[in-house]
Amino acid sequence: MNKHEEYEAEDIFELNLEKYGLSHLKGKNIVSLDEHDLDSLLSALGDDDISLNVPIPCNPDAIFELVNSAECRKCGKCCQPNPLNPDSPGIEVFKEEITAIAEFLHLPDTTIINQSQMGKWVPHPFGWTNLSSTRWLPQPCPFYNQETSRCTIHSVRPIVCKIHPVIFTGEIDSVSIKLYCDYGKDLVKNAFKTALKNNPNFEIIL
Numbered sequence: 001m002n003k004h005e006e007y008e009a010e011d012i013f014e015l016n017l018e019k020y021g022l023s024h025l026k027g028k029n030i031v032s033l034d035e036h037d038l039d040s041l042l043s044a045l046g047d048d049d050i051s052l053n054v055p056i057p058c059n060p061d062a063i064f065e066l067v068n069s070a071e072c073r074k075c076g077k078c079c080q081p082n083p084l085n086p087d088s089p090g091i092e093v094f095k096e097e098i099t100a101i102a103e104f105l106h107l108p109d110t111t112i113i114n115q116s117q118m119g120k121w122v123p124h125p126f127g128w129t130n131l132s133s134t135r136w137l138p139q140p141c142p143f144y145n146q147e148t149s150r151c152t153i154h155s156v157r158p159i160v161c162k163i164h165p166v167i168f169t170g171e172i173d174s175v176s177i178k179l180y181c182d183y184g185k186d187l188v189k190n191a192f193k194t195a196l197k198n199n200p201n202f203e204i205i206l
């Protein structure tokens with residue numbers, strides 16, 4: 001995992017707070033910051049496309065509860081190339097999802113497979129048990145309508161799109177949240193509230 005993209009909760013102390021003009025936050029618990037300081041920190045991290053790990057279990061119930069706790073701004077940023085992450089392989093789509101998209105569009109699977117690149121084998125990931133190997137759709141996503149700024153396969157979009165800006169960490173007890181959109185910032189705040197409810201002593205020291 002690229003360190004630039006993601007910080008583990010336990011190593012967020014490596015953040016260069018001086019760089020963001022936020023050195024006064026050093027040593028503070030991120031979940032106890034006042035609203036102004038937290039907004040400043042999340043904005044700074046978002047501008048550098050740094051994601052934050054939060055202790056939300058990586059299972060469908062917990063993740064959908066989180067993503068439904070705020071409103072996606074429908075800006076389409078996640079469907080397009082990210083200038084801060086030019087090496088991104090694109091949008092991860094599972095093999096079974098390709099079949100569903102192809103059926104929805106009345107196309108053979110091969111049409112979509114030919115637009116994508118080989119991904120990886122992910123056996124039964126984190127309770128999303130019907131999914132297996134992945135491929136990468138390019139960015140801009142071929143299913144993004146630039147004129148209407150809408151996803152043309154919304155009802156069958158990949159799971160990574162349904163839960164974005166939450167992303168899998170590979171851990172069963174945490175997820176990562178991208179901060180490059182205001183929706184992600186809302187979700188981090190809500191995830192902190194949930195974490196504190198589950199564990200009043202939860203802390204991430206800056």
Ligand code: SF4
Pocket residue numbers: 072073074075076077078079164165180181182183184
């Ligand atoms: S998930 Fe974020 S980046 Fe993607 S459309 Fe919603 S607000 Fe925009």
Ligand code: SF4
Pocket residue numbers: 078079091141142143144145150151152153154157158161
């Ligand atoms: S499938 Fe839809 S939501 Fe996902 S990246 Fe493509 S256009 Fe965006």
